[in-house]
Amino acid sequence: MKILFLKIYLLTSIIFSCDQPKKNIELETPKKINYTYKLVVDSLDIPWGLSFINKNDFLITEKLGFMYRVKNGKKYQIQGLPPVYVRGQGGLLDVAVSPKFKETNEIYFTVSTEVDSYxxxxxxxxxxxxxxxxxxxxxxxxxxxxxxxxxxxxxxxxxxxxxxxxxxxxxxxxxxxxxxxxxxxxxxxxxxxxxxxxxxxxxxxxxxxxxxxxxxxxxxxxxxxxxxxxxxxxxxxxxxxxxxxKRKGGHTALYMAKLVDFELKNLKMIYKGDYNTKKGQHWGSRIAFDNKGHIFFSIGDRGNRDVNPQNLSRDGGKIYRLNLDGSIPDDNPFFGLPESRKAIYSYGHRNPQGMVYNKYTNKIWTHEHGPMGGDEINIIKPGKNYGWPIITYGINYSGTIITDKTSMEGMEQPLYYWVPSIAPSGMAFSNSDIYPEWKNNLFVGSLKFQYVEMLSFNNKGEVIKRSKILENIGRVRNVVEGPEGYLYVSVVGKGIFKILPKT
Amino acid sequence: MKSLLFYLIIIYIGIFNTLYINKPLEQSMIEGKEIYDDFCVRCHLDNGMGEKGKNPPLANSDYLENIDKTIQSIKFGLSGPIWVNGEIYDSVMEYQGLDDEEIADVVNYILNSWGNKHEQIITEEKVSSIDESI
Known part of the structure; x- marks a missing residue:
């Protein structure tokens, strides 16, 4: 009897000590809706990126290759962009105003490019x-x-x-x-x-x-x-x-430029993925900044999962870190590793299209599209392997198995994963007091189910609740917290919505 | 004699070019499947059935009877309501950036898979003749 108890104890302790990520927490639709929303920019096709200079002045990218500056409610097209290689999921992707914009007028953006790899x-x-x-x-x-x-x-x-x-x-x-x-x-x-x-x-x-x-x-x-x-x-x-x-395909590139009124000057490509491919899948990409003068951005596996994500000498399936001037920090995790791409910060990713800096933990959070099932939220740690395609909670679109492994030693587990996939894009925390009940919650856009998902955490940082916000709003491409703390949501075919608390 | 040889060469090049440009259906379908698996499969799925109410089917789809419209929708993208097999679909198919040869290949694959059958091969020339306003 004693032995049986011991066995049960051991078994349960093993089960609970295994750091299994949470999943399939039921998605709730809040009964009381404490918010309303209004359209602040209309007529946008695929509004990919959104970044604020100040509350009345912000930048938007459209995937087909247009960038706009919306100033005091008026939309102006920005000139001076490099050519955009629109192919499959690729095009003009994210845009990010530099944390030092006031001094430098610099912005960053990621774009699919046909420029040859050197x-x-x-x-x-x-x-x-x-x-x-x-x-x-x-x-x-x-x-x-x-x-x-x-x-x-x-x-x-x-x-x-x-x-x-x-x-x-x-x-x-x-x-x-x-x-x-x-x-x-x-x-x-x-x-x-x-x-x-x-x-x-x-x-x-x-x-x-x-x-x-x-x-x-x-x-x-x-x-x-x-x-x-x-x-x-x-x-x-x-x-x-x-x-x-002769078209040889393309890859994701990160550019920086000076924004002078409505024109980009001093255009400079500061990173480009290798090697170009005609695949239309998985370009990423999102951009975020930490508070130590770094820029982070993502590139997806470029449709070559068996070659790219686990190979440090090739780009794709990675999160990257650079200094704001485009140079590579010498304390990057693979800086000293021969043959590796030194800008890599973490690897083993599939297609990250959400990235946000968590001000409280000083960590970069990302989410990524899984295959069928298995979209993930990850907290990015330097040098870590997030497992794609060796481990995954998803399967192929044809229903066949990619791998029967969902975990492995030396590979990171997601904080949360979605089955079925919600097709996440865009990610933001609510840091302000504007929506008191939402403070510190995470907001993720769902392309597939056309709503914004709000995730709540316990004090251990585990997901404990999922709620549906803006049900049936349309395909949500991006969620951003503005400078005053309002949440903005970009919806395909519609435009940018601002969420307002109900008074 | 010299000019005869010249014409023969021209004719030969002509034949060679036609053969080269019109690749056989089987080859076009193989290359088309690659495009399909890269650009189309997420919405229309492996079996061409799509998702009811969201993404229209391609298998036994009456929309494909209009070849020109089919090509046009891939070449320029498609949005707004369409009727497929008696049901309405109001979604968006984004412009994918495929070139004319790739579009011909993927259309050949779609028109000849999952029980679909189409006798005439779709060529690159056919695709390039389709413009946005039909």
Missing amino acids: NDFDIPSESQTFDNYMKNTLVQDGLNTIRKKYPFVFKETFRDFVETFGEELINKRDPIEKFQLFLDVNYYPDIKNQYDLRRIEQINKRINQILMSGEGESKSEKDKLKSELRDIQSRYSFIPQNGKR
């Missing part, structure tokens, strides 16, 4: 290096002028340019103007990447200095600089084929 580039053969090519083929003065201004443009771009404008060019007074136009039309404005331009100027200056003063002992420095130059050049390797650019 790792993807095949280096020209010995006999046909960039320099040789330039010497041998670009004899016209005009082209040499262009080369001085655009030393990082690759030969294919020049070839294409010459083929298009060759004869005209010889008589043209300002080839730079023409070339600029050609790039803008045919390629990407990334060519204006300010950082690269500055660096190239510096390198060229230094190389010239070295050449002027005789190579001598500075030869190794010159070689190093040249190889850096080539590195930069290779990032701009646009390879058109027969006049029609």
Whole structure:
């Protein structure tokens, strides 16, 4: 008898000590509705991102490639965006106003891009290096002028340019103007990447200095600089084929820019996922900031779950952390690991489209789309593996099993998971006193069931209650807490709603 | 003689091009399934049945009888109420960014799967001839 009790004790203690995430807490519809809502921005197609400069001034992205600034109730379209690669779930994604916006006017946004991955580039053969090519083929003065201004443009771009404008060019007074136009039309404005331009100027200056003063002992420095130059050049390797650019797919990129009235200036790509793929799935992406000068963002597994999420040398299926200037913090968890992408902060994710900074715990919270079943809420810890696709609570869309494992040592368990999937997008805490009963609750948009889900926690941080807010509002793409503490909800095909407490 | 050879070459290239452009239905369907599994399966599901009241079925769907409309809806996206097999669906299918060849492939796959049958192969040219205003 004693032994039986002991067994029961042991068994129960094992069951309860296993840190199983909560699931299938019943979804409640509140009987008393203490809120109302009003439409503050109408006529939006797929309003992906929303970020506030102040209470009367905010930015919205639309997936098809438009960014708006809504100032005192008026909607203005923002100019100067890079080309957006709209494909499947990809397009213009999240936008985030820098925490230092007042001083810097900087904003960040994530976007699906077709820009080539620099790792993807095949280096020209010995006999046909960039320099040789330039010497041998670009004899016209005009082209040499262009080369001085655009030393990082690759030969294919020049070839294409010459083929298009060759004869005209010889008589043209300002080839730079023409070339600029050609790039803008045919390629990407990334060519204006300010950082690269500055660096190239510096390198060229230094190389010239070295050449002027005789190579001598500075030869190794010159070689190093040249190889850096080539590195930069290779990032701009646009390879058109027969006049029609061969499409190689794309990946998610993070940009920063200065917002001057209604225009983006100093556009700078500060991170880009590798390697490009034509898959239409799982680009992410959301952006959040902590209080220590970091920016976090997500990229989904890009439809290649067996290769990307568990591989630290490839992008996709990761949460990333950068400094606000775009540099990589040297205390990132994989900073010292050879072959790894140093911006990675956590991995093993599927498609995170919700991310918020928890002010009380100073942690980044995310949620992600699972396959059929198995959407998750995760608290992000540095260097941790969140398990996709080795462990999951979901199954394939065809009903077949992905893995029979829902947990494994060394892999993080979600704080909560949804079966069936609600298709979560957007995530916000209510930190204010505007909705007294909602304080410290988490709000998640549901694309699939067309409502906002409110999750309440006990003091251990476990989900204890789920309630339906804004039932049947439409496909909810985003939930954001504004600067005054009001909650804003972006709904597909409708616009942005502001939730107001009932008085 | 020289010009005869020239014409022969032209004819040969012509034949080769036609063969190359019109890939066989089987190949188009294989490539179409890949597109389907990437872009369509979440809503229309593996069996093409969709979800009643939410996303219309593609298997035995009377909407597909109008091929031009079918192509158009994939090429430009679709929103607003439509009737499918006697039921009304009022949802949104987003523009997916597929090129004409990919659309031809996925339409060939849809028109010839789950009991659907369509005799004529949909070509890239057919897709490119469809514009937004039909």
